[in-house]
Amino acid sequence: MLFDISNPGLRLGLGLGLGLQDQSQETCMKSHEQRQKQRQSQKKKIADPRNKAHPSLRLGPPHDDANNNHQVTKTDSDEYFNFHPHASPPSSVSSFFNSSSFIKRERDQLAGEELELEVEKFPSNLRVADLDQYGYSKKKLRLTKEQSAVLEDSFKEHSTLTLTLKQELAKKLNLRARQVEVWFQNRRARTKLKQTEVNCELLKKCCESLTEENKMLQKELEELKSMKTALQGPLFMQLPVATLRICPSCERICGGSGATTNNGSSPTTITTTITTLLVDPKPPHDHHFYKNNYGKSFVNTEESK
DNA sequence: GCAGTCAAGCGGGCAC
DNA sequence: GTGCCCGCTTGACTGC
Secondary structure: OOOOEOOOOOEEOOOOOOOOOOHHHHHHOOOHHHHHHHHHHHHHHHHOHHHHOOOOOOEEOOOOOOOOOOOOOHHHHHHHHHHOOOOOOOOOHHHHHHOOOOOOOHHHHHOOOOOOOOOOOOOOOOOHHHHHHHOOOOOOOOOOHHHHHHHHHHHHHOOOOOHHHHHHHHHHHOOOHHHHHHHHHHHHHHHHHHHHHHHHHHHHHHHHHHHHHHHHHHHHHHHHHHHHHHHHOHHHHHOOHHHEEEOOOOOOEEEOOOOOOOOOOOOOOHHHHHHHHHHOOOOOOOOHHHHHHHHHHOOOHHHHO
């Protein structure tokens, strides 16, 4: 039985000796559920001490879809890396063992990319740390700058992969199709995360702006309230009459000299205007009314429409 | 030592 | 049923 370990540089397949023939073909036909069941049964098998009896290991090179078909023994690894200077050490070996995910995803098998690693050479409880003694590095894959650049360029053109493009990139970069696929998935996730952060910043700024505006409006409200109080109290009587006038458009009292109405008739009496102001305390529709007193605290409602 | 980055695994959902 | 994508997570690696 063959298991593929995701590894661009060194392909490991685990032969678990489950008595199944041509698993890669067979697995193609299995559903997720079936595959999961298979995984679990395979895990059980691995954990079974009886399977420790004949550990064996065989390493294969990265046989990307087009040209990596031969298998090498683990002693070939150095030669392999010499031959493939960009090849990375078995990146997924650690995850593979540490997470107990002894079963390579069938997806890779579907792509016909499985590598063979006959697990019989390993004890069933093998851990990453133990791999060194078998001559395996537990280093993680890092794509080279060249590989990343090509993938980035491709991503800029299309953020999603077509089958053809995936295979082309895999061949070009000496990676497996699955690795190209994963890179695009992670790249999309990073893009989305960045966008989320940008949106978050925008919302923060918006929130701050609204808070500030709210403060200003609260302040203006307080000022209006205090002004209203002043007009009701004795202080009002001390205001110079000349500073009060009627707004021409709304016929309400305002500060400033002169007193006219919007229709040119005689000025409204202060008492009636005050009554109007108190009964209908809504702010004047045209804020030029208070502009001189409060500056830009008031927005001209005519302009803001 | 620790936080950040990134390749990769896993499970679930969806479209065909 | 299959393949693809996404969200979440893990673990190796890196820079401080």
